[in-house]
Amino acid sequence: MATLLALEDFSPGEDAMALNKAFEGWSTDRKGMIRILGHRNADQRKQIRLAYQEIYQEDLNKKLKSELSGDFEVCIVTPPPPTIGRCADHSTEIPSRYL
Numbered sequence: 001m002a003t004l005l006a007l008e009d010f011s012p013g014e015d016a017m018a019l020n021k022a023f024e025g026w027s028t029d030r031k032g033m034i035r036i037l038g039h040r041n042a043d044q045r046k047q048i049r050l051a052y053q054e055i056y057q058e059d060l061n062k063k064l065k066s067e068l069s070g071d072f073e074v075c076i077v078t079p080p081p082p083t084i085g086r087c088a089d090h091s092t093e094i095p096s097r098y099l
Helices: 012-022 032-039 041-054 059-066 070-077 085-089
Strands: none
Touching: 012 041, 012 085, 032 041, 041 059, 059 070, 059 085
């Protein structure tokens, strides 16, 4: 199972600001969102959501849902599946779709 490795040089605040910039204009910068959220693990995404809330006083997931639709929305808003190592810590809680 492939997993995302946490970036060593990671700034949730910078990512939050870049995402906000991706929302500007007539159309949403989908490639910009993929560059950020497509390369962050679940813990990093949580930090980005918290930073976005702090900077813009707005829920990032609600903003994403208002900007996106369809399968792309689902792919961007849905967090990545937990890693096997993380699942092992909570083996009684592992949903069958991850096994």
